Amino acid sequence: MKPDAHSVYTRRLVLQGAVAGAAGLCLTSSHLNGLALSTVAERKTKRVVLVAFAGGVRTKETFGKPDNVPNLMRISERGVLYTRARSANLGHYGAALSIFTGIAEQRGIRENSRGNDPTVFELVRKELGLAGNDVWITTAGGAQQVNYSHSVHPDYGARFGATTLDGDGVFNREFRALLERYGRPREWSQSEKDALTQVRLTRGTAEMTGANAADAKALRLARNLVTLFKPKLTAVVLQEADMAHGNYGGYVEVVRRNDAAIGELWTAIQADPELAATTALVVVPEFGRDRDLNSRRGLDHGDGSDDLNYVTCLCAGPDFQRGLVVKDEVGVVDVAPTVCDLLGAKGRGGRKLPQLYS
Numbered sequence: 001m002k003p004d005a006h007s008v009y010t011r012r013l014v015l016q017g018a019v020a021g022a023a024g025l026c027l028t029s030s031h032l033n034g035l036a037l038s039t040v041a042e043r044k045t046k047r048v049v050l051v052a053f054a055g056g057v058r059t060k061e062t063f064g065k066p067d068n069v070p071n072l073m074r075i076s077e078r079g080v081l082y083t084r085a086r087s088a089n090l091g092h093y094g095a096a097l098s099i100f101t102g103i104a105e106q107r108g109i110r111e112n113s114r115g116n117d118p119t120v121f122e123l124v125r126k127e128l129g130l131a132g133n134d135v136w137i138t139t140a141g142g143a144q145q146v147n148y149s150h151s152v153h154p155d156y157g158a159r160f161g162a163t164t165l166d167g168d169g170v171f172n173r174e175f176r177a178l179l180e181r182y183g184r185p186r187e188w189s190q191s192e193k194d195a196l197t198q199v200r201l202t203r204g205t206a207e208m209t210g211a212n213a214a215d216a217k218a219l220r221l222a223r224n225l226v227t228l229f230k231p232k233l234t235a236v237v238l239q240e241a242d243m244a245h246g247n248y249g250g251y252v253e254v255v256r257r258n259d260a261a262i263g264e265l266w267t268a269i270q271a272d273p274e275l276a277a278t279t280a281l282v283v284v285p286e287f288g289r290d291r292d293l294n295s296r297r298g299l300d301h302g303d304g305s306d307d308l309n310y311v312t313c314l315c316a317g318p319d320f321q322r323g324l325v326v327k328d329e330v331g332v333v334d335v336a337p338t339v340c341d342l343l344g345a346k347g348r349g350g351r352k353l354p355q356l357y358s
């Protein structure tokens, strides 16, 4: 069933319930429960992990060369590949932010400032009443990256933002406040300290080295978060592929290592029956890179080529078609409305990725 058909169907059921009530028809609570269960049962997805494979990553080095990305290839068999996803192409920050806002033209956006349009984090937290520990973002670091967690929109903003962890697992102030307010996950004893939480979250990150170390830490943190907290929405922002400006070989190495780390994240999700049955993964770069090497034998991003403007978006999860490749043009900005829809939120509307659902 297509997503639009699903939401129409849901609305119709709600409407029927209202009409039946108004007409004085007797609907017992078991009828109503049956209705509610039947609609909820149609969508298995309860959690989304959204990886912004940012830093500028061409399809040529990913799905165009399967040897580089054996894990993404493996994951794509469990989902849908959009091979012609048009990027917003506004520079790294604006383009990556568009993954989270669903808006290509970020009005008044400056590098190093928060956006004016609410992010998917704010949209789902406000509409669905999600707590801060349900919505997370881990980043590879960098001053701009804290700005992805929320906008400055007066109706949204920090109180609906994602809880942020940088690559070294340093909690922001909001997270410390959150721990105090909500306590630790239920199964942990009260005597456990915040320090233990940090140790668990950062487990395995300290020894990470190599070309993609910051990206690998962000992905490992996400993996630990997803398995410890089972959040509704977990986002990861990568960045190290951008070494391609001056080092093509290093860039390919980052792609290969990030593929391995995303594979570990996916494997951890599949190893937990509850997560496997309820978690969707979306992986999308913010834009690609130029068609031709620059004078340093690196790859910039600014030539307006299809290699730059179109990226491949991977979606895998329990509700999706399997092994489908969609070659029709979609937008990177379609990801945010799709994530809202997956979590049962209307968000701000907008086009969702087509042909996704089985």
Ligand SMILES: [Zn+2]
Binding pocket: 055, 056, 092, 242, 245, 301
């Ligand atoms: Zn760059």
